[in-house]
Amino acid sequence: MSLFFSEQMECFHCHGGYLMSDAARSATTVFDELTFHNNGLYNLDGYGAYPETDQGLIEQTGSAADMGRFRAPSLRNIAVTGPYMHDGSLATLDDVLSHYAKGGEGGPYQSLFVKGFELGDDERRQLLAFLESLTDEGLLTDPRFGPPE
Template sequence: MQAIVYIGCEKSKLGIISKEPQLMEIPVGFPSMSIPEDNTFTTERWQLGKKLFYDKKLSLNNTISCGSCHRQEFAFSDSLAFSPGDLGAMGVSNVPALANIGYHPYYLRGGSVPTLEMQVLVPVQEHNEFNMEILDLAERLKQDSTYSVMALKAYKRELDPFVITRAIACFERSLISGNSRFDQYYYQNKKNALTANELNGMNLFFSEKTNCSGCHRDFNFTNYSFENNGLYLQYADSGRMRFTHVESDRDKFKVPTLRNIALTAPYMHDGSLKNLEAVIEHYNSGGVNHPNKSVLLKPLHLSAQEKQDLIAFLKTLSDDNFIRDKRFKNE
């Protein structure tokens, strides 16, 4: 059973849920979520954000929406290495999952965007994604009287860039995933939720031998740091350095969550590893000796059984309820 936490404990940082708190269920073991004061959670804002999230009018030629690349069955990620944008223009980075995105302290692979509201602007104005100017988008959407009514109801102002970015962020914050079999075992005390092999894999994951939890830790299985994992010696994308211009940030990317990891293939910032087996083999090898490679990475010398057990554990992080939740479907 999930506990419902009303977000509003720290008024200076957190929003207040006044209606239908079931839209923002906080699972057992999860902390409260920080929400900007200018975008406190309401049902009206959530409804507007959901409508925008699935509307193809956000793209220049009405061909894609946020939901085209962030698909619920893949934990709001995609099954492609690079997802096509408006009129098939190819994206430049593997689409990250949006599960628990409201807990992230910054956004994009290089961490260059500080808030979820600001992140919304990136795909809207990116030429390879929606290819729209946000002011033009607001004018387009205002022609739809439904949007005008919903904007006034939700934010007490006409539909404009402020409303668009905040409504979508409001909806995305509700994409909370915390009812996997791991959660049932670890947080809900259902000791029969995991098999012996899965438990072996869990113990291996948290062991000093693998040190997986050195980066993939806490309730969201990430420490949100920027790391190089020795995937290549030379990268097509310089990662965080594009934002900081600091050489020690070259080819470093934000550590992703492992929640629903079995649903979000292919893997890595460029989608170059097709399955979990390939991911485990990469980390088992220790990666190539890139000058900025994390000091935590080293050859693991895993046995065939240990590899199987580790993959079995990672699959327990899948939340079937989340990917089937009718509240989030495009209906």
């Protein structure tokens, strides 16, 4: 949890709040703005291009700066919702950590919060354990939230 909320890894800037997503609103929300981020998943041409199948917010605004910008998804129950990212291009949470550790693919539109970091084996295990702890087995297996009988 300390790693997740550290200025070194920056995860909490985009995945903060009660849903682990800054796209969620509550009475304590300070800034009333829609948040979208480019987390550096693609940089196909060196100028930040995303695959044409889904380029994020730019498809709505037509503004170049919105290339590859998406809402930060909630990390609740994240251990059971793979594969990850809007196109499922990262298979495991370990792949997600490798993506952020290397600092994304770069490009002019990538968020400055995705800047890369060193992650030792123990730290990687600890960060994965924290992400896995966000999964609520009790809720997931509660028949009241399952398919109707």
